[in-house]
Amino acid sequence: MSSGGELALRQEYVIGDEIGRGRFGTVRRCYAVATGEAFAVKSTPKAPLREAEAADALDLALAEQEPKVHLVASAPGPGASPHVVALHAAFEDDAAVHLVVDLCAGGDLLSLVSSRGRLPEHEAADLVAQLASALASCHRRGVAHRDVKPDNLLFDGGGVLKLGDFGSAGWFGDGRPMTGLVGTPYYVAPEVVAGREYGEKVDVWSAGVVLYMMLSGTLPFYGATAAEVFQCVLRGNLRFPPRAFASVSPEAKDLMRRMLCKDVSRRFSADQVLRHPWIVSRGGAAVMG
Structure with a gap:
């Protein structure tokens, strides 16, 4: 430096x-x-x-x-x-x-979803694949981002998604657990809110919230205040309201359940996200042509 x-x-x-x-x-x-x-x-x-x-x-x-x-x-x-x-x-x-x-002149994911509303599955799957690639790379190097949210998912001039803003990132590469209430209420994992020690899978939870938002235009855990949001996150009661999810495939819901899993030992890693059939087929794009 x-x-x-x-x-x-x-x-x-x-x-x-x-x-x-x-x-x-x-x-x-x-x-x-x-x-x-x-x-x-x-x-x-x-x-x-x-x-x-x-x-x-x-x-x-x-x-x-x-x-x-x-x-x-x-x-x-x-x-x-x-x-x-x-x-x-x-x-x-x-x-x-x-x-x-890097200059990312294509805006961010929050702006994209705000302007277009919910995204088709093939597009959401492609974006989550790019995000999971970024997270898997960071995690292999011992870095957890700890603030994965649409505002920090940027597009370069060619429309490639890039994970930015490492201002909340933590280092776990020497085997030590991370601590501290870091992140953004709607996207933060329950083990962070609970005040426990935690690992890199907090990023996968946050990415699951991002996927939920892209497919439905809504958030899975919400409240009028940060305290209410945290209580909702701690309960971790994942629902798929029919009005928002009627046209979302069972495969997409399966991936969200595996990413938004309160049991950290059962929650997917970033590498497992990349291998999920819905991601591999890019939301069924290969089947649909």
């Missing part, structure tokens, strides 16, 4: 317009001075994280470890997936962390 922060960043990249904003930072378009190639730069100021209550101290720790974890997750080499947003450069000083990553 480079030192020097924003000054060093601006020596190597021309900073353009803002293209996104998160809870703590901003994402801007940027261009490499040497080649003119377009990227995105995510900048996270440290001051708001330091000034937050002690309970939020985890956010500062995550921001400072994000470059290292993201680099492990996206580095080229054996088992690398093309569906992980690549980290190209990182700059850090006392004021902020700046990460130069």
Whole structure:
């Protein structure tokens, strides 16, 4: 990682317009001075994280470890997936962390579903296959994303899905379990909400929620407040209301049951998702032609 922060960043990249904003930072378009190639730069100021209550101290720790974890997750080499947003450069000083990553100019999955509504099975299956490829690669390298949700599933200019924003990612590669209430209420796994130690299969649960949302336009676990959502997640009572799921195949529902399984020992891994018949046939696309 480079030192020097924003000054060093601006020596190597021309900073353009803002293209996104998160809870703590901003994402801007940027261009490499040497080649003119377009990227995105995510900048996270440290001051708001330091000034937050002690309970939020985890956010500062995550921001400072994000470059290292993201680099492990996206580095080229054996088992690398093309569906992980690549980290190209990182700059850090006392004021902020700046990460130069792939520019994904095609928007995100949340925008796609918001504009189109529920997706046909062959399209949802293809997107989940790309997501599972990203997760399987991260998990083989000892990284759990811990915030899989439609907002963090981005499309490049060619429509390829990429898993981005490793600001909540955790490292389990040395065999240690992960802890901490990290993630987004609607998508977080029950073992996280329960305050237990957990492993990488929390990502598969979140991906199952994403699949449910793509096929139905609704969420499986919801409530008026975060506390109500958490209670619903803890119950883990998975239903397929006929109004939303009348045309969804039994094979798709079978995969969702295996991904949204409260029993972690029985919940699918990302590799098992990739081998499920509904994914292999891309939602029956091979059968239907």
